Amino acid sequence: MLELKNIRKVYNPGEVTEMCLFDNFNLTVDEGEFVSIVGSNGSGKTSLLNIICGSIPIEGGEILIGGKNIAKMKEHKRYQTIGRVYQNPAVGTCPNLTMLENMSLADNKGKSFGLSFGINKARENFYKDQLSILGLGLEDKMQVKLGALSGGQRQAASLIMSTLTPIEFLILDEHTAALDPKTAEIIMELTGKVVKEKKLTAMMVTHNLRYAVEYGDRLLMMDKGHAVLDKGAEEKKHMQVEDILDVFTSISIECGN
Numbered sequence: 001m002l003e004l005k006n007i008r009k010v011y012n013p014g015e016v017t018e019m020c021l022f023d024n025f026n027l028t029v030d031e032g033e034f035v036s037i038v039g040s041n042g043s044g045k046t047s048l049l050n051i052i053c054g055s056i057p058i059e060g061g062e063i064l065i066g067g068k069n070i071a072k073m074k075e076h077k078r079y080q081t082i083g084r085v086y087q088n089p090a091v092g093t094c095p096n097l098t099m100l101e102n103m104s105l106a107d108n109k110g111k112s113f114g115l116s117f118g119i120n121k122a123r124e125n126f127y128k129d130q131l132s133i134l135g136l137g138l139e140d141k142m143q144v145k146l147g148a149l150s151g152g153q154r155q156a157a158s159l160i161m162s163t164l165t166p167i168e169f170l171i172l173d174e175h176t177a178a179l180d181p182k183t184a185e186i187i188m189e190l191t192g193k194v195v196k197e198k199k200l201t202a203m204m205v206t207h208n209l210r211y212a213v214e215y216g217d218r219l220l221m222m223d224k225g226h227a228v229l230d231k232g233a234e235e236k237k238h239m240q241v242e243d244i245l246d247v248f249t250s251i252s253i254e255c256g257n
């Protein structure tokens, strides 16, 4: 179980641009839960993920995994149990390294030995098997540098790479936003499959309300650092895109937009 307790996050403290995003923010995510997160630009979705991953500091509160406070744990340590895919396909992979080298790096995440370790024929075949799940022919591009692949191809590879090691959490930040509709659909289906098969706890930020409705067993809507909507599996089953849009609209009306 992941618990965020009384989280306080202030950007630019002490400066004129100081902005308190989270003040006493609380969230509990059960093991194996797949949470879809929506919300307008600047509502705090990426900050929330960054706080969980340790990419940004917090000014107060606790981040508990299995009851243990990891608030002071370094980011790289947290990634031993967290896989993350970003919106930009260029983030999280090395453009100047080949697919094989990138896969090996991801496979050896958190270990101290170098690149050459782990690239044996059996492991290469395992990588190829994993890539072939995508159905994009990436298993035939093991010697191609990732920088030479399209954004969609890189993003697909990133998802596979993020789940090569035995992670518990999968953190996705608009990971289909840069993809064409067909590739986005493939990546979403694969995401659902990977989360289920590997029994991961997943948090997926998306602006695609259809994906938010179709995927995951919980729906969270963020607004100005608050969870303004939190629907569990049963309630979510009956939700439609229009329902989420209605909440969005009511929030903007309240704000006078």
Ligand SMILES: Nc1ncnc2c1ncn2[C@@H]1O[C@H](COP(=O)(O)OP(=O)(O)OP(=O)(O)O)[C@@H](O)[C@H]1O
Pocket (backbone or CB within 6 Å): 011, 012, 019, 021, 039, 040, 041, 042, 043, 044, 045, 046, 047, 048
């Ligand atoms: N590094 C930063 N320094 C100062 N303010 C920041 C920083 N990162 C985010 N913010 C502010 O925090 C708020 C939330 O930003 P965040 O990136 O978490 O939003 P988001 O919900 O992910 O938005 P989007 O949908 O546009 O990705 C915004 O007001 C933003 O300006």
Ligand SMILES: [Mg+2]
Pocket (backbone or CB within 6 Å): 045, 046, 047, 173
């Ligand atoms: Mg964001």
